[in-house]
Amino acid sequence: MPAPHVVIVGAGSTGAACAHDLALRGLRVTVVERGEFSNATTGRNHCLLHSGGRYAVTDQESAIECIDENLLLRKIMPDALELNDGLFVALTEEDLGFKARFIAGCEACHIPYRELTPAQALAREPLLNPKLLAAVQVPDGVFEPWRFSMAFLATARSNGAVCRSYTEVVELVRQNGSVTGVKVLDRVTGKTDTIGCDLVVNAAGPWAGEVAGFGGIEVPVQPTAGIMVTVGRRMNNMVVNRLDKPSDGDIVVPQRTTSIIGTTSWTVTDPDAIDIPPEHIQKMLHKGIELIPEIATVTTRGVGAAARPLIKRANEDERDVSRTFECFDHKRDGVEGFVSISGGKTTTARGMAEKLGDLVTRKLGLSVACQTRTTQLLSYRLFYA
Numbered sequence: 001m002p003a004p005h006v007v008i009v010g011a012g013s014t015g016a017a018c019a020h021d022l023a024l025r026g027l028r029v030t031v032v033e034r035g036e037f038s039n040a041t042t043g044r045n046h047c048l049l050h051s052g053g054r055y056a057v058t059d060q061e062s063a064i065e066c067i068d069e070n071l072l073l074r075k076i077m078p079d080a081l082e083l084n085d086g087l088f089v090a091l092t093e094e095d096l097g098f099k100a101r102f103i104a105g106c107e108a109c110h111i112p113y114r115e116l117t118p119a120q121a122l123a124r125e126p127l128l129n130p131k132l133l134a135a136v137q138v139p140d141g142v143f144e145p146w147r148f149s150m151a152f153l154a155t156a157r158s159n160g161a162v163c164r165s166y167t168e169v170v171e172l173v174r175q176n177g178s179v180t181g182v183k184v185l186d187r188v189t190g191k192t193d194t195i196g197c198d199l200v201v202n203a204a205g206p207w208a209g210e211v212a213g214f215g216g217i218e219v220p221v222q223p224t225a226g227i228m229v230t231v232g233r234r235m236n237n238m239v240v241n242r243l244d245k246p247s248d249g250d251i252v253v254p255q256r257t258t259s260i261i262g263t264t265s266w267t268v269t270d271p272d273a274i275d276i277p278p279e280h281i282q283k284m285l286h287k288g289i290e291l292i293p294e295i296a297t298v299t300t301r302g303v304g305a306a307a308r309p310l311i312k313r314a315n316e317d318e319r320d321v322s323r324t325f326e327c328f329d330h331k332r333d334g335v336e337g338f339v340s341i342s343g344g345k346t347t348t349a350r351g352m353a354e355k356l357g358d359l360v361t362r363k364l365g366l367s368v369a370c371q372t373r374t375t376q377l378l379s380y381r382l383f384y385a
C-alpha cells in the first residue's frame with residue numbers, strides 16, 4: 001500500500017514546515033504555491049527570530065512558543081540565522097516602570113535575560129539613544145525568511161515531497177462530503193489540472209479564509225497588516241526593542257546591510273491589496289529615531305507591508321489578538337479530508353507543523369511520531385541543487 005498522499009496549499013513558512021514534518025513521517029506530500037516559494041507574508045516580514053521577549057508580558061502562550069522554537073532552530077537550521085541577541089531599551093520613566101513586569105514575564109516564560117547598564121548597552125550598540133535609562137538583553141536573533149522556508153522545502157524534497165510553485169488551487173474536489181483533491185491552475189502555462197489526494201492542508205496564510213471558502217467553510221483568520229520601513233544602512237547589530245508593551249514602531253531589526261523599523265497593525269479585507277497609510281511611514285521613522293537617533297541621517301531604502309494570518313477571537317482588538325496558532329479539522333464543519341492551519345509566527349513554524357502533523361496522522365489512522373525536533377535541516381542551497 002502506498003503511503004497516504006497529502007496536498008499542502010501554500011508554501012510560506014507554515015506550508016514549508018508542514019511539508020517537512022509530513023514527509024519525514026513517511027507521507028507522500030505535494031506542496032502547491034500560487035507564486036514563488038515564500039513570496040507572501042513570510043518573504044516580507046521583519047525577520048526577527050523571536051526570543052519571546054516581545055510577548056512576555058502580554059501574550060505568554062506565544063512567548064513560550066517563541067523561546068522554545070528559537071532555542072531549537074539554533075540547532076537545526078544554523079545557516080539561515082544570525083544570532084546577535086536583542087536589547088529591550090528604556091528611554092522614559094514610563095518604560096523604566098515596565099522593566100519589572102518585563103523581567104517577571106521573561107522568568108515566567110523561561111526566557112533567558114540579562115540586565116545591562118546604559119554604559120554596557122552603549123558599548124554593545126554605540127548608535128543607541130545615549131539618553132537610555134536601562135536595557136535588558138534577550139536571545140533575539142534574525143533569520144533570512146526565504147532561506148528559512150527553503151531549508152524546510154529542501155529537506156522535504158529530499159524525503160520525497162513534490163514542490164510546485166506558480167500552481168494555484170482554484171477549487172477543492174469533493175466526493176460524498178469528503179475532499180479528495182484540488183483543482184489547480186498552472187500560472188505559467190494557463191492550464192488546469194487535478195491532483196488527487198487523501199487529505200488537503202490549507203496553509204494559505206492570510207488567504208486561508210479564501211481557500212477554506214472553496215469548501216464552503218469559514219476559518220476565523222483575520223488578515224492584519226503591518227508596515228516596515230527599511231533604511232539604507234545597518235544601524236545596529238543586535239535587535240533593538242522598546243522596553244514596553246508591543247506598539248507601533250517599537251523595534252529596529254538589522255538585516256544584511258540595512259535596518260528595518262517596524263511595525264504597525266491594522267485589519268485588511270484583501271491581503272493582495274494593502275494600501276500603506278503615509279502617516280504610518282512617518283510614525284515608523286519618528287519612533288525609530290527615538291531608539292537610534294542616527295536614523296535621521298540615512299535615506300529610506302524601501303517601505304513594505306504584509307498581512308499576518310491572525311486567528312480572531314471574540315472582542316479582541318488587533319494589538320491584543322494572540323500571536324499563537326490553531327489547527328482546524330473541518331470534520332467539525334461536515335467536511336472530511338480537509339484541515340487548516342493559521343496564526344503563529346515564522347519563528348514558530350516548526351512547532352505549528354508538529355501539531356498539524358499530529359492531527360493529520362491521527363486523521364489518516366497512522367501512528368508516526370514527529371521527528372523534526374532533532375532532524376538537522378538541509379541547507380536552503382540544496383533546494384536547487
Ligand SMILES: Cc1cc2nc3c(=O)[nH]c(=O)nc-3n(C[C@H](O)[C@H](O)[C@H](O)COP(=O)(O)OP(=O)(O)OC[C@H]3O[C@@H](n4cnc5c(N)ncnc54)[C@H](O)[C@@H]3O)c2cc1C
Pocket residue numbers: 009010011012013014015032033034035037038039040041042043044045046047048049050167168169170203204205206207211224225226227228262263305306307308309342343344345346347348
Ligand atoms: C509586518 C509583519 C512583520 C512580521 N514579522 C515577523 C518576525 O519578525 N518574525 C516572525 O517570526 N514572524 C513575523 N511575522 C509573522 C509571520 O510573517 C507570519 O506568521 C508567517 O509568515 C505566516 O506564514 P504563512 O506560511 O502562514 O503565510 P504566507 O507566508 O502568506 O504563506 C501563505 C502562502 O499561500 C499561498 N497561497 C494563497 N492562496 C493560494 C492558493 N489558492 N493556491 C496556492 N497557494 C496559495 C500564498 O501565495 C502564500 O505564499 C510578521 C508578519 C507581518 C505581517
